[in-house]
Amino acid sequence: MGYELRVHRESPLAYAEITEVTASADAGLELRGTPESGQVFARHGEAEHAVASWQGRLFGEPTSDWHVAHLARLAEMLGGGLIGEDGEAYGIRDGIVEQVNGEATYEFGKLEELLVLGPAQWST
Secondary structure, three states, X not given: OOOOEEEEOOOOOOHHHHHHHHHOOOOOEEEEEOOOOXXXXXXXXXXXXXXXXXXXXXXXXXXXXXXXXXXXXXXHHOOOEEEEOOOOEEEEEOOXXXXXXXXXXXXXXXXXXXXXXXXXXXXX
């Protein structure tokens, strides 16, 4: 099990809202599953990749900057934020995917560029 990032917002998130957001042609995402358990997929090239899971809450375990970018974008589309296990926030500011933890900010890169790069896994 990897490091988990979860979509958080003030009002509870419903499966129907995820369905509505991912059904948009602009989203480039697909939700599969049931209101009890599902996954959100994104395509890169000819392949599909799971970027988030739904089990009464929406979360992901990213393995690349591409995954973080998709999760941050999805959280934003749902009117929420993306929070890490240690309380750090992830988001998109001025087109840049970033992590904010207290006074420290880490920039992953430009959203559009990260989405083009694809899901190349982080090296360990």
